[in-house]
Amino acid sequence: MMCVTALQPVEPVRLDRDQLEVLYRQLGPVGADKVVNHALEELAALLAQVPVDYRSGKLEQAASGAKALAAVAQQVGMTTLARVARDASCLAKGHDGAALGAVVARLERIGDRSLVAVWDLADLSL
Numbered sequence: 001m002m003c004v005t006a007l008q009p010v011e012p013v014r015l016d017r018d019q020l021e022v023l024y025r026q027l028g029p030v031g032a033d034k035v036v037n038h039a040l041e042e043l044a045a046l047l048a049q050v051p052v053d054y055r056s057g058k059l060e061q062a063a064s065g066a067k068a069l070a071a072v073a074q075q076v077g078m079t080t081l082a083r084v085a086r087d088a089s090c091l092a093k094g095h096d097g098a099a100l101g102a103v104v105a106r107l108e109r110i111g112d113r114s115l116v117a118v119w120d121l122a123d124l125s126l
Contacts, residue, residue, distance in 0.1 A: 004066070013114045019077030039076045040115060043069060047111040050088065063092035073114070081114040085108045
């Protein structure tokens with residue numbers, strides 16, 4: 001008799017609240033809100049496109065999309081997402097398909113949770 005266990009990885013996301021506070025101090029509430037909202041839109045688009053590029057074998061596009069994703073995520077304090085995106089970018093340039101597949105799946109999980117976390121944090125008064 002074979003027993004199969006479905007694993008559902010759950011990993012906390014880390015946000016650098018200080019990075020968001022710097023944005024709000026430098027740009028003011030209205031300017032920072034615009035930057036954060038634009039960043040979240042860009043992140044959502046990249047989070048949708050990188051897995052598509054990976055699954056269709058467009059690894060150069062996946063690598064550049066993940067690199068762009070890392071830069072935007074870092075800008076708004078999404079440290080975990082930025083790290084995972086950098087990992088995906090590096091792996092997309094290599095030849096380890098299994099590792100890349102695992103990291104892209106992790107990128108999707110972390111990405112979704114990071115977007116929600118920043119929206120929730122931005123709703124609080126910084």
